[in-house]
Amino acid sequence: MRKSEKSPREGIYAFPPFPVVLVTVRDSIITVGAVHLFSFNPPMYQIGIIPKSYSYELLEEAKEFIINIPTKGQIEILEFCGTTSGRDVDKFQKLGLTPQRGKIVEAMLIKECPVNIECKVLRKIDLGGSHIWFIGKIVAVHMDKNYDKSATVAYGLERKYREVGKVIYTRPKKQG
Numbered sequence: 371m372r373k374s375e376k377s378p379r380e381g382i383y384a385f386p387p388f389p390v391v392l393v394t395v396r397d398s399i400i401t402v403g404a405v406h407l408f409s410f411n412p413p414m415y416q417i418g419i420i421p422k423s424y425s426y427e428l429l430e431e432a433k434e435f436i437i438n439i440p441t442k443g444q445i446e447i448l449e450f451c452g453t454t455s456g457r458d459v460d461k462f463q464k465l466g467l468t469p470q471r472g473k474i475v476e477a478m479l480i481k482e483c484p485v486n487i488e489c490k491v492l493r494k495i496d497l498g499g500s501h502i503w504f505i506g507k508i509v510a511v512h513m514d515k516n517y518d519k520s521a522t523v524a525y526g527l528e529r530k531y532r533e534v535g536k537v538i539y540t541r542p543k544k545q546g
């Protein structure tokens with residue numbers, strides 16, 4: 371290997387792709403690549419939201435959101451929800467998506483996505499960076515019985531959506 375020095379920002383771009391999801395807050399949708407596990411027990415997820423977005427404004431009040439996991443057939447939805455604002459357009463209506471009330475939270479879930487994860491915000495973390503983080507406790511999950519993880523989408527920055535890779539090794543279960 372012959373390595374050269376790179377900038378901190380290039381470190382971000384070098385990172386392998388993350389899953390990309392559609393987050394709903396109340397009845398609006400935003401595409402989010404900054405999404406990650408925060409805790410296994412209790413189950414918590416975190417999302418990073420840019421403060422100028424309409425979703426940020428809604429989240430500040432609602433303190434609830436739903437992570438909707440899209441499939442690779444839904445790239446156009448990811449693109450549209452990631453380039454238009456709910457301030458200007460009703461994204462559900464424009465895309466012909468079906469809003470359905472969450473079981474616990476007041477946000478609408480996207481019926482056409484195979485998994486919907488309802489979260490209540492426990493904490494907001496603002497370190498002055500581009501994204502403000504919302505840590506959400508998972509309070510309900512809806513999953514299609516034919517859900518196939520390999521049909522989901524990852525986003526590797528540089529404007530590239532990618533397929534999720536195939537399984538190359540399954541770790542053995544702990545003994546005893």
Ligand SMILES: Cc1cc2nc3c(=O)[nH]c(=O)nc-3n(C[C@H](O)[C@H](O)[C@H](O)COP(=O)(O)O)c2cc1C
Pocket residue numbers: 390398399400401402403404405418419420422423424425426448449451452453454455456457501525
């Ligand atoms: C692939 C992709 C990933 C994105 N990831 C994020 C993200 O993690 N956080 C965020 O706040 N915005 C992200 N965006 C940008 C928002 O989706 C975009 O600003 C959107 O128009 C905001 O909508 P709103 O004003 O209705 O909230 C992403 C956009 C794309 C296309």
